[in-house]
Amino acid sequence: MASVLKNFCRRPQISNDFMYQSSWHRRLLFLIADGSKNKKFKHGFIREICRQNRKSLCAGKVNSNVKFKPPQRCLSTNVEVTTEKKTLDPYSLVEDEISRIPKLIKQELVTLNPELQSTAEYYFDGQGKFFRPMLVMLVAKALNFHLTNEDRLLPSQQKIAMIAEMIHTASLMHDDVIDAADTRRGKPSINQVWGQRKSIIAGDFVMAMASISLAKIRDETVVSVVAQITEDLVKGEFMQMGSKENQDERFAHYINKSYKKTASLLANSCKAVAILGNCGDSIADIAYEYGKNIGISFQLIDDLLDFTSCDDVMGKPTAADLKLGLATAPVLFAARKYPQLNALIMRRFSQDGDVQLAREYVAKSNGVTETRELAQKHSDEAVEQIKYLNKSDSLKALETVAKLVLSRNK
Amino acid sequence: MSSPRIRQAFYRITRNLCDNKTISFNAVRKLSFFDRSKTSDWKQAVSEAEKIVGYPTSFMSLRCLLSDELANVAIQLRKLVGTKHPILKTAKGFLDNGKHSLQTRGLIVLLIAKAAGAREDSFDKHEMVSGIYPDQRKLAEITEMIHTANLVHKGVVNLDNLQETNGSLNDMEFGNKIAVLSGDFLLTSASTGLAELNNTYVVEMISQSIADMMTAEFTPLRDLHGNAILKKTAAFTDWERQTFLQAGSLLSNSCKAALELVGHEDELKQAAADFGKNLAYARQMHEDLLPFISPTVDINGIISSSPVIKHTEIYNNEEDVSSMSIDELISTIQNDTETLDWCIWKCAEYGQNAVDNLKLFESSDAKNALNRIVQATTNFKQTKS
Structure with a gap:
């Protein structure tokens, strides 16, 4: 799985034109880059997704402790929803x-x-x-x-x-x-x-x-x-x-x-x-x-x-x-x-x-x-x-x- | 400078001097000696030096000259023909002097780079061409670019101080625009080039000298429009500071940076920096003395030239030299042999310091070439005989 993904990313039209890819491609690329840096890539793509989800959940909790307390946001990974509630200068x-x-x-x-x-x-x-x-x-x-x-x-x-x-x-x-x-x-x-x-x-x-x-x-x-x-x-x-x-x-x-x-x-x-x-x-x-x-x-x-x-x-x-x-x-x-x-x-x-x-x-x-x-x-x-x-x-x-x-x- | 012009100059000064009957015939002969020896010595020293560094400093790399931006500037400049915007003079200067190796700053940087040589333990000697690393050549080019950018930006004119004869407001405004843009272009090319050298200490040194050149325009020796002025309280130390800011800092820091790029010892780097500084002083002193010897040369800035400042200092600022006409000023200084002698002596002292700075360097043809350039700059001995 990992090697398939790696080859996929090496295809020039994807790596060169990063910003115009669909969010799925982007997410994939991001995970690969992020994963390999953290040396967790070997655990495979699926695990990376899980880890990423966990990370955003944690991040939500940390934030809610700091200043704002919209409890439902902790469970949400949807960026759009969370930004709607933001009015911070x-x-x-x-x-x-x-x-x-x-x-x-x-x-x-x-x-x-x-x-x-x-x-x-x-x-x-x-x-x-x-x-x-x-x-x-x-x-x-x-x-x-x-x-x-x-x-x-x-x-x-x-x-x-x-x-x-x-x-x-x-x-x-x-x-x-x-x-x-x-x-x-x-x-x-x-x-x-x-x-x-x-x-x-x-x-x-x-x-x-x-x-x-x-x-x-x-x-x-x-x-x-x-x-x-x-x-x-x-x-x-x-x-x-x-x-x-x-x-x-x-x-x-x-x-x-x-x-x-x-x-x-x-x-x-x-x-x-x-x-x-x-x-x-x-x-x-x-x-x-x-x-x-x-x-x-x-x-x-x-x-x-x-x-x-x-x-x-x-x-x-x-x-x-x-x-x-x-x-x-x-x-x-x-x-x-x-x-x-x-x-x-x-x-x-x-x-x-x-x-x-x-x-x-x-x-x-x-x-x-x-x-x-x-x-x-x-x-x-x-x-x-x-x-x-x-x-x-x-x-x-x-x-x-x-x-x-x-x-x-x- | 071509020889007919020198001869003409000589005739004119001879006539002037004889009219004034203030300077002896001996003095005239002395001056003529000086003139002749200066140009031939200088040219010879420079052309020999160019052979030593392999190939001369390209004024700007072809890459730069062929860029769209500068091509654009060249086209726009035609619109200014007929006006007296300073950028025309600067642009003409590149073309006239390009061939005659007046870009000696770059040359000196190359010579000192070669004189310092490679480090003993270095494995990259094969990269050198004629004993100079490619990065050092790039640095020499950057030095020239910064100097030129400074000339161009100093040529921006204040629009509320226009004389009708110089050109219309629109033309002068357009000239300013071209001057700002082309100067900025040279400066940014220089800063991209500096970044490519991959050495933040070099970036720091060269940026410091840019800042110094800008500071030079805000000293008590310059007015709002960049003209030389002289306050009654001016002292010789003001001249030294001014010279360091406007010329010494760039030459000194470039020489030091050339060695920094190779990773030479601090002591040698400092010697290179001091050499650059002393050579800049000697050159400026030499240039400042010229108008009192050959009135046809550019007399811009004569009021804050070293002989005038020294004269003011010696005579305790009794006369108001700034109210004199140029002719009066020149003859006053020419009469003041004490000042002239002192300036010639001071020039020789700067030269001697520069030669001393080179003592740390092993002898080489590059070092000899530098010594000859110093000699050509301070060659006043023949005038004494």
Whole structure:
């Protein structure tokens, strides 16, 4: 039995395309990977299933002792049912750690030069949502619990959360110059205050300091994984400059760009904390896929809000993407119904009235709804990815995050 | 620099000096000696050194130059022709200098790598090409990339300080965008390359030097737009710090990292780091002295060059040099032989320190090449005769 399963998994179409398999395949693969790591695989597939069921039952009990006491949940292995009952604020699980981050970052950015320091710290004023560190730390906690049954967070994992925020902010400092932004988080953007030149240089400084703290973790694999983030960020920015003639290619281009500009940071940070937690490759992949899907969903909603929100709520100007000539999901969906939009997309909304016209077409079409549906699909996929991890509060919080991403309005 | 330009420069300075009647004919002859010896010595030292390392440092690997991203940048750059955005000058610099081995940072990293050689107990000597490991070559390339990225990012201009003659707001904004993106591209290529070296200490050292280069733009010797300025309280130690931040740190850390990659002893690594630092000081001192010898060379940043700072320090900041015109400034310094002599002596001292740092290394053609580069950088002896 075991060897049959092993051969089954080696078939490339299955191992390569992990995320598109049916849940049965996925469950099988997961068990094999998990089982072989725990050296229990030899006991066979059936026993593994039993063990897995026992594990989730135990996990349910542990959780119910901690905070919530829905007794029937202990008997249920159905993820959907349990998540319906969850209303926990995911931030509350890592509140202390998050509140320490601004201070930690400021310690990393210490330099003898007061002007450089205040420029570099300008966006670390604690006003950010700290969505990225929150997500990364929750993933780390969920994985640690899965492996050790202990609710803990390694210092190195906490550091990755901080580094993710630093990289994100450094990229904002450069983006604001590139996009000629006026405001960010309800205050003047960095280029307005310090000028374009020093904003760029301070951004490089933050990135350099982030990579020093990364190096100090002393893990070569993690360095490579995080280096991938910065490469993707820049490649995404380049992709944003070009667009594709063909409609289908254009959508793929857009999703790929969203992955590089937003999701890669989450996906690879999650992978990094998995590596630091000594999870195996299969679990690191789960972390990566979770982060990636959340990231894409997050970006889709961001692009959607650019059409539906008003300036005051967002803290940054809306319809900004159109004004920058960028065609995001709502427009791309709308263009399927109104091909007239294609000409506007290709000229990057550069003529007078283009922006307004595009907004009207989007409003007339199902662009916004379809964008939300796509975001929903990615959010569901994220939840699907983590459903075989042992149940813990952090895991539930991750499921909540997948919902929060969809329901946020800023 | 081509020889007709040097000759032209020489004529011009001769005429200027004779008009001013402040510097003796001897001085003029001294200067001409210096100029001639400098270029030929330097070129010879560098071209010999390139032979020693097997093949020269490619400015950037082909992989990088052929990438979609940089091809995109090249296309976009055409839109900027006619404006005075600094990125054009930087881009032109790659093409002009690419052939003439001005990428000496990478070369020096390769030379010190070869001078240090393999560890005695190592079994991977067969991986070396011309006595250098592939990882060390990668590092040399990364060093060049970081230096270039820094040049590109320093060329971002502040849009509220535009002069009409430089180009329209739109063009300059576009130029900035290209500069930010291409600089970021070089930096991330460098950081991916660093990650591939599989040594977190190397990542740390090189990242530290990037941070130092950024800090250099926020010192009291630089204004908001990156222009050199001089405060009345400036002292020579400010110049040293500035030079270390903007050039010394990268060269020093790269030399050290080249040895770290092979796992050499700490003492040798430190010697390599000190060598890089001293060579950077000597080179900067040399460059700073040039405008007072040949006025045609780039006079950007002359106000915070070492002779001016030393002059300010010696004369206890009595004169307000920052209000002088460039010509006045040059002739003031040229009259101040005490300062010039001191700077030449200091340059020689840095050079001597660099040579001393190499004493720990066994003698080899790579070590000789490094010594010749130091000599070419500090060659002021002929001017004294």
